[in-house]
Amino acid sequence: MNAPVNPASDAWTTPLDQLDPSHPARFQDHSMWPYFERLRREAPVHHSTTSPLFGPYWSVTKYKDIMAVEVNHRQFSSDSGHGGISIRDRPKDLRLPMFIAMDPPRHDEQRKVVQPIVAPGNLAKLEGIIRERAGRILDGLPRGETFNWVEHVSIELTVQMLATLFDFPFEDRRKLSFWSDCATAVPEAGGFIDSEEKREQVFAECLAYFTELWNQRVNAEPRPDLISMLAHGEATRTMSPREYLGNLILLIVGGNDTTRNSISGGVLFLNQTPGEYAKLRANPGLIESMVPEIIRYQTPLAHMRRTAVEDVELGGQRIRAGDKVVMWYISGNRDPEAIEEPERFIIDRKRPRQHLSFGFGIHRCVGNRLAELQLKILWEEILRRFERVEVVGEPKRVFSSFIHGITDLPVRIPA
Template sequence: MHGAIDRAENAHQRAARDRAWSIPLEQFDPGDPELFRSDTFWPYFERLRKQEPIHHCRDSVFGPYCSVTKYNDIMSVETNHHVYSSAAVFGGITIRDADVDFRRPSFIAMDPPTHSAQRKTVAPMFTPTHLDQLTSIIRERAGQVLDRLPRNETFDWVDRVSIELTTQMLATLFDFPWQERRKLTYWSDLATSLPPTPEAELKRQAELIECGDYFAGLWNERLNAPPKSDLLSMMAHSDATRHLDSHNFLGNIILLIVGGNDTTRNSLSGGVLALNQFPGEYRKLRDNPALIDSMVPEIIRWQTPLAHMRRTALQDAELGGKQIKQGDKVVMWYVSGNRDEDVIENPDVFIIDRARPRQHLSFGFGIHRCVGIRLAELQLKIVWEEIMKRFDHIEVVGEPKRVYSSFVKGYETLPVRIAG
């Protein structure tokens, strides 16, 4: 990036670090979305990992919550679903409680056995055999999108590449009407947005209901047709999901849209940004494109597309030497665990040939480990292979605009330029 941008960014980060290390820990609210929009949350988690890895925030816009910031403590929560629940009835999987009037359970916001039955319905989409069938489609579309990019002029990588490619894949997975595929992006952003007023929240809910109505029409088409290999058809013809009520139906649809959108979309953008921030790694990649295989999981660790997942304590427990009370909101900060120096060597450095690149928390762990891991990695691998065939350098020419969210860690825009 340009020197002036670097200097402004460094001053910005220094000010954030000074504040994070000077205010009392009892005033910490690491879930404040503004910290993520301004990219100033890093020193807060660094201090928590060193001084108070299990931290209780007494009050925030999301109410009181407990932060879990170190890798092994997060793993303890992930692997103990008997104590730490994902169920929507207790609040769900994000720091923002599921609204009691709009609670939409999905299989990620359920505990066994219901969770397992609904998850198994969509799992065949992500088997090696089916991914082999998708490989040529992903490669062809990546080539088409990349070949249409302008040369010697600034454009938004997020819109032209990251959103377009992930939306095309979502449309394929759902067998969604192709010309209306950008609705999927809109609904994904809507589902994870934080409206500023109660009126805006009501509008958001109304638009999500419209999403449910649209998918209900597609669902009825699949229900009355022979089974096919798209996600909607799989759900319509499975005993575990055929008779979902409208809330559970929409909950699962939103889960699949967001899950299929945010990880890949923001990792595609984050990878370009990381390579610009670490130009030595970019040179390493140009010299040896075979490093894409290890670079892809490193991008996913580095980006951490979903900053956290939340659980609710079903009983009193001890975690990292701290007491957790029944009913506590327990927030596992993946974005912090992925920078835990006690587990990951040089975690603040982007290293494309890292020895153990898949040692990260970005996909979760345990029973809720992301069902689409292989597809996400496959998409990123193919897109970067096609990028390296075409472009010597993708230059970031300005600061990205980041999403106002402490759940989705992503980008609204990323200005880039490709030399002709």
């Protein structure tokens, strides 16, 4: 069950060497902000040794230091063999190889197999499909009653998209969000995934389902869906089942959680800043710059992790070979030295895409423009239909320091 954590007020009084911003409970109750603010001010590259869940790790909390780690993939490895890309070390025998958790050259080869799915021509083709579906989802929403926006809109739109990218049986599409949630669930949260064994059982079901799809696609002509691309790709067609599973989980989580939580976040932020909502209604052209601002402000993945493969100096600190290094995107995106008035949600920022939410360097989110496209179309269709989507209760958030997400957002669309 949830381990007790100190309240937010302790952020400024706890001795620096005992500070640990990583506890999932902090991200659920949003008490993590002052911890990051203090670290940015007093110890931008900080070593924590007191985490009960994750062991010793470095926190990198300023924008420019995060960028330095991002572009230095030679010294800061993503390889699953070193522990991969999230703060939690999975047991060695349960680690999942996937291209986000590989270094060059294997990373490059595998990423290039799936990359064409988000090429400009393909995105143009997807635009009509997204618009039609977004419209249908919005038209089906109740008026004048309270419902959960996350469940009815955010999840539904993203799984429909993902089902299309995989050419996955449409009627089974909710399996995708189920697998995604299982993959990222924190066992200490006390939810359905309460152990790694349970998670492995779900993974086995997922792999079995997708193996059938692989077998269909590998025996057919290559088609522009992700399974067919993996089954026919030079660098992926001889993957082990475990590696196939790893890459599937990567694509499922990558296409699910991030966009889902940005869709939910946008509704919340506009409700928290009525002035911005009014600006948007007066000028829907601002959707263009609002979308990256939503993605910055939400930061749907709170961090990515690297492992130093040799001793390296960063922000005046000596990081040793083998050390775990956590780049807190959620903190870098609130760094006043990189972003003007970062605490404010401003839908017409001048350089809205200068944020860390997609990462930078060779691992930069492959689906970033597709994510933006989904949000853009959804907001165009929302504005066309509804004067307001009102948040009528407190959001509930995910117990995780990796997925920065919203599970419940009670809203009401005036009748």
